[in-house]
Amino acid sequence: MARLASKLSELQSEYTVVVVGSGYGGGIAASRLARAGQQVCVLERGREYSPGEFPDTELEAAQASQVTNHQLPNGHLGSKLALFDWHVEPEFNVLTGCGLGGTSLINANVALEADPKVFELPAWPPELRSGTGQHDRLRRGYARAREMLSPTPYPDDWPTLPKLEAHAHAAKQMGERLVRVPISVSFKAHKNPFGVDQAKCTLCGDCVTGCNHRAKNTVATTYLPDAWNHGAQIFCEVEVSRVAARADGRWAVHYTPVGRGAERFEQDGEQVVLAQIVVLAAGTLGSTRILLRSRAAGLRTSTRLGHGFSGNADVIGFGYNNDRRINAVGAGRHPVDPKHPVGPTITAAIDGRTPARSLDQQFVLEEAALPGAIDAIYPWAFEAAAAAYGQDTDPGLLDSISERQRALLSRLLGGARHGAVANTQTYLGMAIDSNNGSLRLDEREQLRIDWPQAEREPIIAALNQHMLAATATLGGTYVPNPLWSNHLQSSLITVHPLGGCSMGVDASVGVTNHKGQVFRGRTGTDTHPGLYVADGAVIPTALGVNPLLTISAVAERSVALLAEDHGWTINYDLHHRPVPPRNPSPPAGIGISFTERMAGFLAPAGPDTTHASAHDQGKQAGNRFAFVLTLVTEDLDATLRDPGKRMHLDGVIEAPWLSPTPLQVSNGRFALLSSDPDHLDTTNMIYEMQLTADDGRSWAFRGVKYVHDDPGPDLWRDTTTLRVVLTEIPHPGGAAPQVFRGLLRIAVSDFAKQLTTMAVTGTEDPVERLHAKTRFGRFFAGELFDTYADVFARPSAFDPTAPLRQRRPLRASAPEIRYFFTSDNVQLCLTRYRGGDKGPVILAHGLGVSSRIFTVDTIDTNLVEYLFAYGYDVWLLDYRASIELAASAQQASADVMGQIDFPQAVAEVRRVTGAPSVQMVVHCFGSTVFFMSMLSGALEGVRAAVASQTAAHVDAAGLVRLKSGLHLPSALNALGVESLTAYTDTDARWYEKLYDKALELYPVQAEERCASASCRRITFMYSLLYEHDQLNVATHDTLHELFGVASVTAFDQLARMVRAQRIVDAEGRDVYFDHPERLAIPLRIIHGAENACFLPAGTQKTIGWLREHNDPDLYSHIVIPDFGHIDCIFGERAAIEVYPHILAHLEANL
Template identity: 40%
Template sequence: MKRLSKPITSIKSHYPFIIIGSGYGGSIAASRLSRAGIQVCLLEKGKEFRPGEYPEDLDDAVKEMQVNTDNKHIGNKTGLYEFYMGKEMSVFKGCALGGTSNVNANVSIEPEPRVFEDLRWPAAIRNDMQSLKEGYQKAKQMLKPSPYPENTPGYPELAKTKGMKASAAAMKEEFRYLDLNVNFEYNGELNHVGVEQKKCNNCGDCVTGCNHSAKNMLTLNYLPDAVNYGAEIFCETGVQYIERKDNKWLVYFDSYHVGREKFDAPPLCITSDNVILSAGSLGSTEILLRSREKGLTVSPAIGKHFTGNGDVLGFGYNNDVKMNGIGLGKYHADKDKEPVGPCITSIIDMRKRDILDDGMTLEEGSIPGPISPILTNAFTSLSKFFVNHADENWQDWVAEQKREATSIFKGPYFGSLNHTQVYLVMTHDDGNGSMQLENNRLEINWPDVGKQKIFQKVNSKLQEATKALGGTYMPNPQWNKLTNYDMVTVHPLGGCIMGDNPATSVTNHCGQVYSNTNNTDLHQGLYVMDGSIIPRPLGTNPLLTISALAERNSKIIVEANQKTMDYEFKKITISPLKEYEVGVSFTETMRGFISLNEKEDFKKGYDEGEKNNSPFDFTLTIQSQDIEAFTADSDHKAGMIGTVNCPALSKHPITVTNGIFNLFVKDENNVKTKLMKYAMQLRTYEGRSYSFYGFKDIRDDKGFDLWADTTTLYITVYEDDNKNNTIGKGILKIAIGDFMKQLQTMKAIYPDNNKECINAVTKFGKLFAGEVWETFF
């Protein structure tokens, strides 16, 4: 399995820069800082997907859905499709390496210039738009946006864009094709950062994940570029909060899907000189709110000025003409299916109004194939509640009913669903939403957001667009009187907004976080770089502006660190993607006692530690990256990471890094004995470093002692990383309850299919059982 990310067991205890999140801000920061020769660690909560691994049917899509409600979380914490259900505003975003670039519609567009005249923007940006324009230019060089190449080989005029042309003409508004981060050029060749790409195949499934290497997601440009220059990426690492101590940043995170939660293990912690928060409008805000609860000083504006970017979702249902707006999903190779095109291809641009906030961007879209099976009944039922049909005579009514019946019996690629136009509008809401922690969960509050007059104007325009096509306009089902006109957005912005006043903004012009509200003092080395810093709605798709700001601010950070950056694309001869063979992972907890007064005898250390109430326990995740190599190598070597609790060393949990585990290796001093060895480095909250060495002594003594031998660890703690100066000895043991939990954490890592999962775990089991048999029987 090829990956940009590295196994969590290889993470270091300290980095010059830690970037949290891998959306447009984090990926750009990782690329640019790495190009400047700065060592970067990037932590991403979600999984890494490669083209070909995204869901293609409903069953797989459901497995990747996670929902955050006001009182609980539903689904996989690293599910690709993440929904936040707020009281008045809900949010959809992506959770994966590359952030929402995995599930967005790729539109690269600049806001109207008047947007940046707003005094909410820092003066450094308002008075120097050239620096932002350079950011736009650099982002375009990497993301390579281009319009849909209509009427070139393989790219015919699309039904949905033909419909948009008809709507624009009837509305007397400007129509044009949009620049998209989609590849229409490479076809099985390496792109500018050394990753293979293919041309868009017009499947329409951009927002459930591009399986054809055509969409210019961040995993195909900025992130591999970062890896090319030395960045280290770790996935399924959810950062909880950060803390400032001794001129360093402490970053606390959970490692997902390794089983630590079964043992109620504490968060892991590594340190950094600098931290860049790039977890998105919701994620970065939540991390700063949690950090404030832990003592970090931030502006009272944290969580304020949240905006949905004026997003409105609507549908022109059951039009008189085909739209072909349903993505092809698993039918992408079916030659009988008509082309859908990229999710969004065109715009009816209504931004040039006398009053900026009256302007809006209207784009068509497509519904991804994996979720299409649930749409027919939903649309047929909802349509009965809307009477604003464009057609009035009975012949048209009969035709509409016939199309509905066709969809019901033949599916969404036929009849009324195939005649449905999807609309996404962006405009200017008032930006008065807020986020806060309630019961340790992020909450979004925005009373009466959907009752703002601008949304009535938007829906009026969408009715006009639908009337031109002879269909029934259906607004977002949440936007109705019964639900108090709740809204949904796919473009959340704000929460950590930039500005010149620390009382009303969280960061300055380059995203550096204010440390108080009395003056403009800043937290040294703490930045936010994502959509959360944007202080107002943009009125159009925000990805290019987020990217431009990240390019601008990364340059400022690089120069502040007295580094220079090379923007040129050099020929890549070694792929940034590393091939990982199937391995095995498990997590175990051992508990016991240690004495810092005993330097020679393990049993005495245990007894004295028990007497003096000096416990020692650890929860370690052990991973072999290649089960074939692991079983063939006589050292049976694997990596380790985890935490230690030892009050005698620190009153706080201690993070383990650089851990090495050896399974059943020969004891050089006794040929009849085999050892399980544990070697690792300990870094305490107070800043001290220790070295740990432990071994299980596996030998066939008199009596049946297999359980004791395989579950008893003799431990030594040394004063430094080089195993100098023993400071304590003791013994740890595995309780039967912890052992049963440990068995539940055993799994394969980097498998391509279920067969490889089973084979890897089976090989590990056979190795373990075989060594036990050889020793004891």
Template identity: 45%
Template sequence: MSRIASPIDQIAQHYEVLVIGSGYGGGIAASRMARAGRRVALLERGKEILPGDYPNTLVKAAEQFQLHEPNGHIGSRTGLFDFHVNAQQNVLVGCGLGGTSLINANVSLEAKPYVFDDTRWPLSIREHRDTLLKDGYARAREMLKPNPYPENGAALTKTAAHQQSANKMGQAKEFYRTPINVNFETLPNNKNHVGVEQLPCNNCGDCVSGCNNKAKNTTLMNYLPDAWNHGAEIFCQAAVSHIEKAADGWLVHYQYVGTGREKFDAPTQFVKADIVIVSAGTLGSTEIMLRSQQKGLLLSDQLGLHFSGNGDILGFGFNTTQKINGIGFGDNQPPNKPADRLPVGPCITSVIDMRDQAKYEHRMVIEEGSIPGAIGKLMLPMLSTTADLMGKNDARSFMDRAKQKVRAWTSLWRGPYTGAIQNTQTYLIMSHDDSKGRMVLDAKNQLRIDWPGVGTAENVEVGNTRLNAATKALDGIYVPNPIWSDLFKHAIVSVHPLGGCVMGEDATQAVVNHKGQVFSGKSGTAVYENLYVTDGSVIPTSLAVNPLLTISAISERAMQLLAQDRGWTIDYTLPSAPKRPVVEDKLGIQFTETMTGYFSTAFTQAASTNLPVYEQAYQRGKADDSTMSFTVTVDSDDLEKLISDPKHPATMAGTLTAPALSSKPMTVTHGVFNLFEVYPEQVGVRHMNYNMRAIAEDGSNYYFSAFKSVPSDHSPFKIWHDTSTLYVTVYRGSDKTGEVLGSGVLHIQPTDFVKQMTTMKVSNAKSEQERIAAVARFGKYFAGVLWENYGGILAGKHDEKP
């Protein structure tokens, strides 16, 4: 499977359509707009993680966790598992190319018709339920390929146990196998309908930590490569901060995350677009729109309101008398799987569908699940402790409780694939809450969710009662979500957040209209015609079922209407195929650098080796307080070429700040960095060259051309000066043919150099030894004696996959 994301230095100045986010809403928007013949870019805040690189051990999983809590952010900004901690409503979402589809359980069920009869939905949605929305559901199924676990597949004990629970609860007729976005067939040439390599499910059970077997139909396996097949440009690690209205379209401000730019307090970059489609997920889209409102964009006062956790309830049937086999294989994938290890199956394979009950708060679905093997060893201490404190144990006899103890000890000594944990059923309920949560930005400008009493609502109480009944049917101990307790004020966790930018009739009721267009005021129906939101954030009610298919249908509908309104035609023909060459992953290296100094427009000679002239420009700029600085990320995707090629090319992206040229920071793109290139005009001199385009918010283009001069016969005492002093010339336009606008000198400050060293990362290393060797080789080549003084800082940095 090849990568589809482009280096961020290749981002263009302007796009016709810019999509923010890559889950169901964003993947669909990018695919459909590209199929309509538009020039499309997609920005994703996470990394592009391919099957084979998802975490399958506890150590790797821990590295992929990021935490948003009241005191700030913990962990990598690109961590796959993005957990938001709040007083009452906690939320887990995915971060990566594919969004939460990378870590969800794949269930594709439609919302019941009664959901759309609710007056919180705009009338147009209700009228189109059997036309445009129906078409949206159909198109989503065509791309996501949902189907139930096959009848002739390996027997799954967790599915059989769930059916036993349904039977004993009197819900036998409501039990069935769920349609799930998982491939169970051997495809022709192992290629799917958009030309991506795909294999049959191997029943490993690790769906929600990322499918390493290429069987799960995430948007990375369908909508996103389909968009790429049709010309869309995809950029990762671009975390959008806010959107700003410009005279000729929109400015989308983003930060290149995971590169160390935050260590230098670097400004945001930006890209222009005619049409912006915000699809960053319920939390992401709401946060972006709240920040945009904070920056002056006029929006509805309903922004951030009507948050729903989709009535999610988590629970466990612990230490039952039935074998469940609900722990994924983790790093024991075939062919390394022990012979006695039974198949787990996809995370969710069956449902007890209770959505036709008379009372609204009692309508819900109960699904069984699996726990990823990466965290399987944590389950016994967590569940055993919680079972003792708050579990409901109906075992009456001494013998029954003795057997429970034996199973618990077996798991403790032999691991989670035996004993009590092997006999533990995982449950997930989706139900109806009242959608009265509220999202706001706190004093640290991070998103918070406020929802007093959500954990004691009727649907939560009823749901836990039913999970207790499902567990009793298996003779186990019911253990509710450990934080659903008096100690934690009955807090709950959602993996299906909805709302915040809800759709409705006008701005007094909602944030967007039925098309997803954003209302342009606090009342009325006027909209920003070229600003859309389409993802879970627009859904105004809970769904009481997994929302991915409804989010997809709503998004398909929105894109169809967007195209129709502009006279565009979306070609839905399948299959599609890649049209660009595959790029092979090689050992690479990346670091982020900040330089500061002074620049003067009084010195307009073309670039030369006359260093005193640059020093004069520096002194004049300093006297005029004409500062200049940049923060750029230098990225080589081929370390061998960087070192062995005479020109040593690498790319650069970031920001340039120069008040003499632009009152606001400029975005750097198409940068080229040359490391120690031989300079034939001067014998024994090498240059480190920095050439990059800088784009101002008003559309002005500048070309920044600079070099560090490193003579081979310099004194050891001049090493620092030579490798930290940059001589700058700026031209008007996008290359050196334009008018010279000025010159100057920039320096690296020692404290910034120390920070720079901590940003150095190796990509695609196959082992820690390879990573260390790569850093050492680059360091020795890069700075010689300087490496001996500063290289120790790099020890201990971990390899990061792109």
């Protein structure tokens, strides 16, 4: 199946219809209106997924999660493109899907109709109530949705599923009716009517983490390819913030590209696309949020906007450790076991919607499979929850012994598919709640959910009782949703949010009418022409079943009425195709994108006006011109083959003297380093685009960076200065076009931000992403080599054409990754490997590296594996010096890290573990920060520590003293260099020039010389950090994976310390030696005897100073023969020669 999404650079300025969102409502609107012959554009916030790209491991699942919560510093954690979109509130939690296809990507695809009694509720507009002629339109909507989604029950002749059989037994024992629910899953391999090749279900059980086999009939395999077949344009990774009515009758849809780094620049990146009709289908939360933001910007709406929110009375519960095998954990990364099939996530329901029950007593109780991606957490999580607040339904000595044996079996065998967890049934219950929740915007314009005491509604307790009864028939322990249980906090979770833009007869009771048209004002029935909502947000009541089919039916009905009102005819023939058919785009490969900000001044200019003089004139006139542009290639291979091949660019322009609102970019093209035939030894970077103002005026933009062979640091000036010609595009018969010229430049601070925006597209594999960045960086250097032959050498470097190396798995548990924000709003990361209850011990890395130095897989045993094997609860701290964090691109002193990062990281570990204190192992710069943090009094709760290579006193090697005496970091800072990198292949091309010039003369002992460019740069930046004899070949060849960017601010402070021979603050002041008693803890310092950066005498001075003021027995100092600096951490023999010294100190201070 070809990718459906188009390049964002292909987005036109106006469409007949813009559909926001791509779930059921959005897919239906796009498909039907494209079939009606209209020009349709779909905007989706998430990314497009193909089979094989959905998460199937714990780490991938964590990376595929995003959380919105008002208590977070930015209100959000994780990528806005992440698949699992959690909205967390004290009273209510919501999980929805983010991606092309919306929540259909991660639901169980159960397609049940709502009970007819639901439509008798007075909240529904009369046109949709049961028993009316208009209700027939809804019946046709149901039929059309079923035709497209093809739901069918699990076949009788397919393998028996233990979870289904167990649910049938429970239904019989409870005296209830069991139904095999229709599910939109393919049970045969075929090409569907929309041209999508679908496989048959593998029975893996992982429907809710995304189908990696294309066996689900999601919106992405049905309605959306149908829309694409009929000419709709689909764009992903675009977030719509609001809509605005224009005076000319059109709608302005305000959007921002997601995940491109434009938000890191202080310029509004919001763009606009125009439409005659806008269909909001961004989901219950998304559509409501867009309308709330639109109202805040002036759009008139009903006061009911945000009210009538329902969670569909969703309740999750578990029948744990039953007396029979259930086999309800998905396969995840494991092969599907044909002897023990799981089945689709949901196959059957106990249907309590009987005529004898009133609507408020009806319920549906479905069995479900747990996703295999996070199977490692189930054994201990269920055992702990069952012990804390589970209800054992069959107590007794013999049964208790059997239950304990099964629980032990789950733990010993890694056991989600053995013992107690293999005998666990998962329940999803639904019913009719009061839909008394509400949605609102807070002061940050983020959506909040308010529903006090939602968990206290009687139907919630009733559903838990039904689940308890079902569990009793299987002899298990009932474990309610831990978020609902009073043992934790009272909070519900729903995967079926409804309402917020509810239908009503008029604006006093609803936000939209029965067609989905948005009411204009607080009362009456007037609507905004051309503004519709067509998703779960319009549903005015709970539905009591999985809502996808009803949402689809209502959307089918609304879109049919929309077409009728506009005189359009929808061709519903399933096999209809346009003539000629649309040809699919070639599959997207691996691509690269980065975002750039430039600013300067333009002025009217004649043919002889220079860019520089026009810039000066524009500056005097105040004609400021600035852009934030994202440059993209979807095919890195093609770009590397043909450097002149155009890349795409899009973004926004701010030029208030031309237009009070941002200018929109279209037809953007960027040629990377095209050869200049008119200038000898010169290459060009060419920017071309059309700019359009809100009033329709437009200009042609052409900018060129001339990169030529100049001596000195001109490469920086060449690659950051853009010469611009802006030509007005005249209207027919208008005056001669006006021409502007000028210069735009990249600020040094913006360049640092630009480096952090480079992203790899088309793959989630971290090795492939590293490979792509390396190839792109090498391409830059290779092109510049032809121009700067006297500057660029070609030393041994990472070979991008070599096969990607296979990484060995660590001998440790799956990591638990915790991102958190500091008090100054910097995101840090803690990674936990829980080998036992010893510790907890926090490991802190040095400068220009990350916590990966502790998990190196090229040696037999790394430090994490070593401590894990001895039963330690190991926490890796990536603080703001870590190359794995965006913060490493920013300037920060060691003082800040000591005052903020270390204390708050220790506090977080203590909070999570409940431990009164921690142990720490700190290396190099991390050790320096540790000593500053402890001696300043900022760091508390550390009972013992091991420091590696540095301490409070500094005795530097000769070359380090020389560089510090020459104030090299200060000189680099004066040149505008804010960071140095050990990567040999980098897009920061001016670094290449500085580095290689320095390395030509840099002295290294003969026995330590080598051809590795990364090695040479590491030596230049830090001095030699290891004895080559202590590194094996695999580690040496992968140094580029471990070392990266380090800020010049940190180097400058280290240089001040070298000159002062002790730790000092960023200004060089001696502020850390007044309170030696603050380090009255058991402290061991290890130091490599051959350390060519910091000599052992320095750390020995610290030991002597501390012994003078505190108990001498607290301190020990160990010099490791034949080792240097960082080889004490990842040397080939570190586990034999070094780690035992670390372990002994930790063991002595448990």
